Amino acid sequence: MPPYGTYYFPEGFMWGTATAAHQVEGRNQNNTWYAWEQEEGRIADGHKSGLACDWWGGRWQEDFDRAQVTHQNAHRLSIAWSRIQPAPDRWDENALDRYREMLRGLRSRKMTPIVTLHHFSEPLWVAEMGGWENEAVVELFVEFVRKAVEALQPFCNLWVTINEPDVFMVSAYVEGVFPPGKKDLKAAVKVMHHMIQAHARAYHAIHELQPEAQVGAALHYRGFKPATWLPVDRWAAKIFNTLFNDLFPRTLHDGVFNTIIKKDRIPEAVGTQDFLGLNYYANDIVRFDLFAPRELFVRRFFPDDAPLSETGFIAHQPEGIAECVRWGSQFGVPMIITENGVEDSQDILRPRYTLEHLHALWMVMNNNLPVKGYFHWSLVDNFEWERGWTQRFGLWGLNVETQARIRRPSVDMFAAVCNTNGISSEIVQKFAPDAMARTFPLN
Numbered sequence: 117m118p119p120y121g122t123y124y125f126p127e128g129f130m131w132g133t134a135t136a137a138h139q140v141e142g143r144n145q146n147n148t149w150y151a152w153e154q155e156e157g158r159i160a161d162g163h164k165s166g167l168a169c170d171w172w173g174g175r176w177q178e179d180f181d182r183a184q185v186t187h188q189n190a191h192r193l194s195i196a197w198s199r200i201q202p203a204p205d206r207w208d209e210n211a212l213d214r215y216r217e218m219l220r221g222l223r224s225r226k227m228t229p230i231v232t233l234h235h236f237s238e239p240l241w242v243a244e245m246g247g248w249e250n251e252a253v254v255e256l257f258v259e260f261v262r263k264a265v266e267a268l269q270p271f272c273n274l275w276v277t278i279n280e281p282d283v284f285m286v287s288a289y290v291e292g293v294f295p296p297g298k299k300d301l302k303a304a305v306k307v308m309h310h311m312i313q314a315h316a317r318a319y320h321a322i323h324e325l326q327p328e329a330q331v332g333a334a335l336h337y338r339g340f341k342p343a344t345w346l347p348v349d350r351w352a353a354k355i356f357n358t359l360f361n362d363l364f365p366r367t368l369h370d371g372v373f374n375t376i377i378k379k380d381r382i383p384e385a386v387g388t389q390d391f392l393g394l395n396y397y398a399n400d401i402v403r404f405d406l407f408a409p410r411e412l413f414v415r416r417f418f419p420d421d422a423p424l425s426e427t428g429f430i431a432h433q434p435e436g437i438a439e440c441v442r443w444g445s446q447f448g449v450p451m452i453i454t455e456n457g458v459e460d461s462q463d464i465l466r467p468r469y470t471l472e473h474l475h476a477l478w479m480v481m482n483n484n485l486p487v488k489g490y491f492h493w494s495l496v497d498n499f500e501w502e503r504g505w506t507q508r509f510g511l512w513g514l515n516v517e518t519q520a521r522i523r524r525p526s527v528d529m530f531a532a533v534c535n536t537n538g539i540s541s542e543i544v545q546k547f548a549p550d551a552m553a554r555t556f557p558l559n
C-alpha cells in the first residue's frame with residue numbers, strides 16, 4: 117500500500133496566478149519596454165510583445181473565467197503607469213475605468229486581487245527625464261500611486277508597490293538587458309535608493325487613502341551559495357546575498373541602506389511593509405573568477421544534479437523555496453509567495469516543479485511561519501521581457517498568432533491543488549508520479 121494523505125494549507129490561503137501589465141495586455145506603445153522592443157538586438161529572436169495575451173482588447177475576461185473555473189481564489193496583476201498617466205499633465209480616466217472593470221471582474225468571480233503598481237516598466241516621459249536615476253521620480257511615482265489607489269480602492273486592498281526592485285536594478289543598470297540598458301554600478305545603487313524612497317512614500321500615501329490596506333513589495337529571492345569553502349567564493353556569495361536579497365527589505369526593516377562599501381540611512385523607510393512578497397524560482401552557486409570582470413568577477417551557475425527548465429533559465433531546487441521563506445521570516449511580517457513557476461512549453465517538468473515546491477513550502481510553514489498565499493507564474497504564456505516568446509511560463513499555453521489558449525496538464529494539476537487547498541498523494545500520483553518519492557516518502 118503506498119503512503120497516502122493530504123498536506124492541507126491554512127484556511128483562507130490565497131491560491132492564484134500572477135501576471136504583469138506589459139506581459140499580457142498588448143498594444144501599449146507608450147512605455148519603456150515598447151521602445152526597447154523596437155531596438156535591434158534587444159529581444160531574443162527580435163520578438164515583440166504585440167497583442168501579448170490581448171487583455172487590453174478584453175481577453176482578460178476569458179482568462180479570468182479560466183482561473184475561476186479552475187478554483188483559483190485570487191489573482192495578482194499589475195497596472196501600467198504609462199496608460200494611467202500618458203503625459204506628465206494628463207490622467208487617462210478611460211484607462212482607470214478599464215482597470216476598475218478588470219478588478220470588478222475578479223471580485224465578481226470571487227477572486228481576491230493583488231495589484232502591483234510598478235512591474236518593470238515606466239511611461240516614456242518618465243524615462244526621458246532620467247527614469248529611476250532622477251530623484252524626481254520618487255514624487256512622480258507617489259502621485260501616480262495616489263491617483264491609481266484612489267480609483268481602484270473599492271476593489272482592492274492588497275498592494276505591491278514595486279515588483280522585484282533587485283532584478284530591476286541588476287537587469288536594467290548592471291547587466292543592461294532591460295531598458296535603459298546601462299552597465300553602471302553607481303547608477304544601480306542610486307536607482308535602488310530611489311526605489312526604496314518611492315516605496316516608503318507610496319506606503320504612507322496608500323494608508324492615508326485606505327487605512328485597512330496591506331502594502332508590501334515583491335522581492336526576487338535567490339539564494340547564492342559559495343562553490344567552495346575558499347574565502348573568495350564565500351565572500352562573493354555574501355556580497356550577492358547582501359546586495360540582491362537583503363538590501364531592499366532590510367532597509368524597510370531598520371532604515372540602514374547597506375551597500376557594503378557605504379552605509380546610508382533612509383529612516384522614512386522603517387516599518388513600511390505590511391507583508392513581504394517573495395518571488396522564488398531558483399538558487400545559484402557562485403564562484404570568484406578573475407577572468408570575468410564583466411560579471412563583477414563572479415560566475416553564477418546551477419548545481420549539476422538539478423533538472424533544468426527548457427531553455428536552462430531555471431533549475432529545479434524546491435528546497436530553495438523553504439530557505440526563501442525562512443530567510444523572509446526575519447523581517448517579522450506575513451509573507452506571500454507572489455511568484456513561482458517554470459518555463460516549459462511541453463509541460464514536462466512543471467507538474468513536478470510545482471508540487472515539489474508546494475510540498476517544501478508546506479513543510480516550512482509548519483514552523484509557524486505565516487505565509488498567506490501562493491501565486492503561480494503564470495496563468496497564460498506571456499511576453500517574457502528580453503527573452504520574448506522563447507519562454508513559456510503559462511499553465512495555459514498561448515498561440516501568439518491566433519490567441520488560442522492551450523490547456524496544459526498543469527491546468528488540472530493546479531486546479532486540483534486549489535480545490536483541495538493542499539496537495540494529496542492522489543494529485544501527486546496522477547500529475548507527477550516522479551514527485552512521489554520526495555513528497556510522500558515511504559519512511
Ligand code: FCB
Nearest residue numbers: 136279280283336493500
Ligand atoms: C520574474 C518577473 C516576471 C516574470 C518571471 C518569469 O522575475 O517578475 O515578470 O518575467 O520572472
